Amino acid sequence: MASGSKHDYELIADKLRSQIAAGAYGPRKRLPTQRELAQEHGVSRDTVIRALSVLRAEGLIETHQGSGALVKEGLDLVSEKAPMVLLKPYVAEAFEATEVTLDVFSMTTESLVRTVAEQKDRIVAKEIRPPRSITARLLLPDTRANLAIPVSVEDPSDPRPRARLRRILVGHATTLRDTLHLLRDLDLVPEVSVQVRTVSQSPQMKLYVLNRRLALHGLYTPEKRPVTLDDGEVIEIIDSLGLGATMYPYRASAGSPPDQVGFVGMVQKWFENTWNTPTLSKEADF
Incomplete structure (x- = not known):
């Protein structure tokens, strides 16, 4: 230098x-x-x-x-900037703990599904020691609600963009559930829990809280784009795109209590309150 x-x-x-x-x-x-x-x-x-x-x-x-x-x-947190493509090492780090917890607020969990599948492969291949337990809680948009995004540009009342979103998010959530349950079925991880609840809002941010010590936060970008619907028609919709979003990691400092204040503590409390309040979220029907 x-x-x-x-x-x-x-x-x-x-x-x-x-x-x-x-x-x-x-x-x-x-x-x-x-x-x-x-x-x-x-x-x-x-x-x-x-x-x-x-x-x-x-x-x-x-x-x-x-x-x-x-x-x-x-100290309750230290922040550092990292692009979303660095989600993988943070999740890989989380899976090396004895007890893994994944609290996720997302539009579809697409990025998480790919990364968790890689951690499953590491465990099966004995590259890392299997955790004793894995607990995943997913907060996803309720596609039966009148969501602001995704929406057809030409006809906001068109239900097909939401139907398309439902197919995508159900597919990813099911894949994530099956991937983690496989570790239990193979007698590699004794305790596995995957729960899904839905909220009547379009996520404007994506949030991952890993092992209650690290929070990854990023904003979705509303953009117009053409999509092919389930019936084959191509229409223009306003969608939330997160694959190129910048993620900001916030890590609770070593030695800080589980109920620490600061960003990690605040988002964990937000997640808990949203998860446990019936008027804010409900059990998913898939």
């Missing part, structure tokens, strides 16, 4: 931020000294000081003369 450049201190801050998020440096743990960081990255101490200033401004660390930089106590 070119010593003293802005790019250098941002890269150092990014690496330290990720290490804090992963638990390499827990609450009240001391980061490497400025000299050690400078030697590790081949930069000047001024560059390291700038990197630490970024983390201090974000509220992740505190610095005291003579004591170095310490990770702040009581």
Whole structure:
């Protein structure tokens, strides 16, 4: 790296931020000294000081003369930017835990289905130790409701876009259920639970809460596009596209309690309340 450049201190801050998020440096743990960081990255101490200033401004660390930089106590999350295509490593990481929990709010769960199938293959091939339990809860749109998306551009009352969505989401949810149940049927995972509830709204965001410690959040983009309906007719609809969405991961810091505040805690509470409130969600009929 070119010593003293802005790019250098941002890269150092990014690496330290990720290490804090992963638990390499827990609450009240001391980061490497400025000299050690400078030697590790081949930069000047001024560059390291700038990197630490970024983390201090974000509220992740505190610095005291003579004591170095310490990770702040009581942190509830660290965020990092990642494109949606990086969903796979986060789910792979989640499946390496003893107890796996997947709380998902999505339009169709298409991305999750593919990724979970890969984790099933890893378990069957004995590439990773099988978890003791897997619990998946899916919140999906109720296609019997008057959803705002998907909708026909020419005739908003046309029920066929919703019928098409139902076929897609039922297919993906069924595949996910069958994939996880197979692990139980093969006596690889003793406890498997897959539940689906529906909400009377079109998701404007997708949300994954993995093992109650990591939240992946992204926005759907409403766009016009042509689709082929079940009867073969091609029409233009307004649809929510998520495959190209940017996902933002938020990880609860090591040592934080399960009911932590901050983004991870807030979205977990949102999911729990939505899941458990009959006026907000109901058991899926598939």
